[in-house]
Amino acid sequence: MALMITDECINCDVCEPECPNEAISMGEEFYQIDPGKCTECVGHFDEPQCVQLCPVACIPVNPEHVESRETLMQKFVRLTQAA
Secondary structure (H helix, E strand, O other): OOOOOOOOOOOOOOHHHHHOOOOOOOOOOOOOEEOOOOOOOOOOOOOOOOHHHHHOOOOOOOOOOOHHHHHHHHHHHHHHHHO
């Protein structure tokens, strides 16, 4: 499951530098997560770093990008091989 950042985001800049896949970037009004790069930190950490650090809890699972842990691990492998 890729994560998403809701419009409750306060643009505190905490999440973006902590993303190991560089999936978080500034959108037009608030930060956004690229579902093609988001592995929910599978392969890097036990829990998504952005979710742990977010002071306003505005990073839920994106219902349009539901993925199993196995799929997330495959994405992690693909992304790290490409790098």
